[in-house]
Structure formats: C-alpha cells, structure tokens
Amino acid sequence: MSPGRSCGAEEPGAEMPRAEASVRAGEEARAARAALTGIIEPGDETGGRWLREHGPVEVLRRLTAPAFMPGAPLTGASEKRLDGYRSRAAAVDPQRYLAAAASVGGRLVCPGDEEWPGQLDDLGDARPVALWVRGRPNLRMWGLRSVAVVGARACTPYGAHMATTLGAGLAERGWVVVSGAAFGIDGAAHRGVLGAGGATVAVLACGIDVVYPRGHAELIERIAEQGLVVGELPPGSHPTPSRFVLRNRVIAALTRGTVVVEAEYRSGSLVTARSAGRLGRFTMGVPGPATSGLSAGVHELLRGEGVLVTDAAEVVELVGEIGDLAPARRGPVLPKDLLDPVTARVLEALPARRTADARDVAREAATTRDEALARLYELHSLGFVERHGDGWQLASSAVRAARDRRGGA
Known part of the structure; x- marks a missing residue:
C-alpha cells in the first residue's frame, strides 16, 4: 500500500x-x-x-x-x-483541510504511513493525531538523524551567535536541525542551517499555511523550500499559548536530543528539554554568563539532567554513533610540556630566585646526583637553566620569554 x-x-x-x-x-x-x-x-x-x-x-x-x-x-x-x-x-x-494543504505543497502524514516517524509513538496517547507536512523531503528519514536547537525569543547577541554556529556546524556534519521558527534562538538556528546549505525542520503551533510570527514569513518560506514545515493543527489554525507549549513535545520526541541556548527559569525551551529527558533523549545546554538572567534556566538544567556543550562537535559526540568524537580540548602546548617526567622533575626542583648545586637538586627531584647533573645539562642546552660556577639556576625571564616565543629548542 x-x-x-x-x-x-x-x-x-x-x-x-x-x-x-x-x-x-x-x-x-x-x-x-x-x-x-x-x-x-x-x-x-x-x-x-x-x-x-x-x-x-x-x-x-x-x-x-x-x-x-x-x-x-x-x-x-x-x-x-x-x-x-x-x-x-x-x-x-x-476535504477542505486536505485541499488547503495541497495548495501550499502540503500533505497529511498519519500513524501507519511509511513517512510517519516511529519515535513519535513514544508519546503514547499524547502522540499527534496526524501531522500536516509542507516540503519535499521524507519526514521519517530526516527525523532519524536530527537534533533540536531551541531557546529564548528575546535572546542576546551571544545567544544568537551560538545558535547560528550550532545550526551551521550540525548541518555541515550531516545532521537535521529541528526548531520552532520563533524569534530569537529558533530563527538563528534555522538561519545557520540554511546558510550552510543544510536540512532544517520547523515545527509550528499553527497551520502549515499560517505564517507565525509574521516577521518570519521569508524564513518560513525558505524552510518550506529547502526543508520541512510541520504542524499538528489543520490549515488555517492559529497559535495559542497552550499550543506553543504542547508543540514542544513533538520537537523533543522527533529528535535524538535537545540543545537549549539561553532560557530563563520559566522558558518554554526548558519544557522541550525536560520532555526530551522523560522520553529518553539527550538534554544539552550551552552555558552563558553567570550574571545573565537569560542563561539562568540553562544553568539550572546543567545542574541537573543536562549535559554542557559548546559547539556542534560536542553535540554530535553525545547524540551520534560510535566514532563521532569531538576533538580533544586543551590549552596551548608549552615547551616544558614536552620534557620527559624525570627532566621535568629536575626543572621543578630548582629554586625560583637562587642557585642550587646538583646534590640539592637531586634530593628535591628524588633522583641521584649523576642523573640530576645529566638532566641539568639537557635543560641548559634547551635554554631552561643557567650554570653559575658550581650552581644552577633557572634561566632569566628574558631568556625564557625568548625561548617560549621560539616554541622551544
């Protein structure tokens, strides 16, 4: 059939x-x-x-x-x-609903259809009666490898930047980004995906032929052309506050995980994240300034069930398959980081502002005098220490700064 x-x-x-x-x-x-x-x-x-x-x-x-x-x-x-x-x-x-959907290139997807995303069945009796879908791609296939990016409508420039870069980064890694087409974080995430030529889904709290918010008319049209616009309500239906909240459960259920970028304590985005957690999906949050009220809800999420993420690579590492690992994160490598353990111990044994003989250095480094002396000569050739008569001391700050600029020996 x-x-x-x-x-x-x-x-x-x-x-x-x-x-x-x-x-x-x-x-x-x-x-x-x-x-x-x-x-x-x-x-x-x-x-x-x-x-x-x-x-x-x-x-x-x-x-x-x-x-x-x-x-x-x-x-x-x-x-x-x-x-x-x-x-x-x-x-x-x-029949009027079906005709209205067809007039904007839409269709009805029902439980039991080939295109129905099976993960929505996790909602139990709260699953959608059906979904009105606008756009050419297959909703079920796109839902298999998707992530939700949601957050505050009145976001800061920092939040908009993070949502845009997350959307673009996920798109470049072959992931579908799902959001609600609202002002703020939602819109920024969608734009990041579209700018990267990626795949994005907008889940609306109204009919798929209704533009809401009106200021996003062009954005929603672009999503319909390049991705998918989805809604539970029939064509012509308008949003209400309760429909926005209930729409969030579909975003949570459709995707493998939800990332929240900026949210106050009572944000609907936290509803999406917590719905995702109850459904066994990943919940993630992008941290912001501790003094920002718009990040307070995210930080509360991170203190509980949420996982901290800072970029698309970390999101994919969490929701992706084996081998989808984020690159190792560390600070810059300093020349002394390349020393072997014994040589590093000898270097650390030298006092900060005076000379020391090889015997004293050996005692502090827990090694023999001959071993300490050999390591001191290595450190001298690398520019870490200086010899003054029978004593050894750290190289002057000017010498060390020059060595660090050269990147070591």
Missing part, C-alpha cells in the same frame, strides 16, 4: 477481504484523522486513548452523531467537554 493510502491501516477493522475495500477503508481513516486534527487539541491524552481504543473512523462517527443516538459513549470526558468536541466536529471539513 502506498504511503498516501496507508493512514490508519493499523486501526481495528482495517484488514478487508478485497483490495478495493481496503483502499476505501484507508481513505476513510485518512479523512477521519484529517477531521480529528481540527477537533482534538494537540497533546489531548483523552482523545489519544479514544483513537487507540476505537480507531479514527469510529471516534469521528461518535463525535458527529447526535447525542441522543444509541451506542457506546466515549468515556473519560464530562458531558460539557463532549459538547465542546461535538461543536468542533460539526464545523470541520476534512
């Missing part, structure tokens, strides 16, 4: 004796899920349980049937809440 017709194939009653009947059942399930995206709010676990127990066609039938009609009722919701579902159900038009 093709991806376009397999939606809901896993639901009860999908297996039919004839191919034609099976295709009709698949189309009916697809239309039902399209309708239910306009009835059941994102993250509604009661609606998710109904879908699991009864399948999309039956749930839609029960919500559109008159309340007085006989039949098993949908349980777990008050009559007042059921009235709200029925009111929405009376107004939905799945």
Whole structure:
C-alpha cells in the first residue's frame, strides 16, 4: 500500500477481504484523522486513548452523531467537554483541510504511513493525531538523524551567535536541525542551517499555511523550500499559548536530543528539554554568563539532567554513533610540556630566585646526583637553566620569554 493510502491501516477493522475495500477503508481513516486534527487539541491524552481504543473512523462517527443516538459513549470526558468536541466536529471539513494543504505543497502524514516517524509513538496517547507536512523531503528519514536547537525569543547577541554556529556546524556534519521558527534562538538556528546549505525542520503551533510570527514569513518560506514545515493543527489554525507549549513535545520526541541556548527559569525551551529527558533523549545546554538572567534556566538544567556543550562537535559526540568524537580540548602546548617526567622533575626542583648545586637538586627531584647533573645539562642546552660556577639556576625571564616565543629548542 502506498504511503498516501496507508493512514490508519493499523486501526481495528482495517484488514478487508478485497483490495478495493481496503483502499476505501484507508481513505476513510485518512479523512477521519484529517477531521480529528481540527477537533482534538494537540497533546489531548483523552482523545489519544479514544483513537487507540476505537480507531479514527469510529471516534469521528461518535463525535458527529447526535447525542441522543444509541451506542457506546466515549468515556473519560464530562458531558460539557463532549459538547465542546461535538461543536468542533460539526464545523470541520476534512476535504477542505486536505485541499488547503495541497495548495501550499502540503500533505497529511498519519500513524501507519511509511513517512510517519516511529519515535513519535513514544508519546503514547499524547502522540499527534496526524501531522500536516509542507516540503519535499521524507519526514521519517530526516527525523532519524536530527537534533533540536531551541531557546529564548528575546535572546542576546551571544545567544544568537551560538545558535547560528550550532545550526551551521550540525548541518555541515550531516545532521537535521529541528526548531520552532520563533524569534530569537529558533530563527538563528534555522538561519545557520540554511546558510550552510543544510536540512532544517520547523515545527509550528499553527497551520502549515499560517505564517507565525509574521516577521518570519521569508524564513518560513525558505524552510518550506529547502526543508520541512510541520504542524499538528489543520490549515488555517492559529497559535495559542497552550499550543506553543504542547508543540514542544513533538520537537523533543522527533529528535535524538535537545540543545537549549539561553532560557530563563520559566522558558518554554526548558519544557522541550525536560520532555526530551522523560522520553529518553539527550538534554544539552550551552552555558552563558553567570550574571545573565537569560542563561539562568540553562544553568539550572546543567545542574541537573543536562549535559554542557559548546559547539556542534560536542553535540554530535553525545547524540551520534560510535566514532563521532569531538576533538580533544586543551590549552596551548608549552615547551616544558614536552620534557620527559624525570627532566621535568629536575626543572621543578630548582629554586625560583637562587642557585642550587646538583646534590640539592637531586634530593628535591628524588633522583641521584649523576642523573640530576645529566638532566641539568639537557635543560641548559634547551635554554631552561643557567650554570653559575658550581650552581644552577633557572634561566632569566628574558631568556625564557625568548625561548617560549621560539616554541622551544
């Protein structure tokens, strides 16, 4: 069965004796899920349980049937809440939704489709009813190697710089960057990927044909052309504060890990990171100044379940496969770092501001006089020490500075 017709194939009653009947059942399930995206709010676990127990066609039938009609009722919701579902159900038009999505190059991806990202099933009854997707790439394939980069809307120049370089660095390493297309960190991460010619996914809290925020109209259009724009709500739907929060669970579940770049204590980005942690994904944070309120939430995350990262290489080392290691980090190599252990010990045994004879040096370095003398001559030839009569002392600061500029012997 093709991806376009397999939606809901896993639901009860999908297996039919004839191919034609099976295709009709698949189309009916697809239309039902399209309708239910306009009835059941994102993250509604009661609606998710109904879908699991009864399948999309039956749930839609029960919500559109008159309340007085006989039949098993949908349980777990008050009559007042059921009235709200029925009111929405009376107004939905799945064919209009599908046509509106197609008009902007979109499609509906449902559980059971070839393109459905299986990791979203980790959300249990809170998984999306379906996803509206705009863009050419395959969402499931892109989700297999993806990382979320999220953070504050009112970010600092430092935060924007870090998000941009993270996005570009991950793109250059072949990773898909997922974010929410919001102002601030989200937008900076998307732009970093697009500038590097990489792959990025924007998960919206509205319909895929609705531009929000309006100031990101050009950015969202570029993402749709070069990547994917994804949403749970049907075309024409507008965002609300609760939809932004619930959208974050999809970002967390879709990706292997979430990186937070700047976030206050009550930031929605921390919701994404903690959702990722509960789902068994990696949670990461980019540190900022200890005095910055915009980094306070990130630092709190790092004190708990988060892992500190500073660039794309460190992110990939954590979420990638065996062998995806970040380069070793260390300060500059000084000439004395190249000395063998015994010679280094002899050098350290010399007093800072006076001479010492070989016997005193040997005692401090825990070696013999002959060994100490041999090492002192080596150090002399390298410019580390000077001899004055029978005594030895550290080379003058001018001599050491010149030697360090030369990089040693």
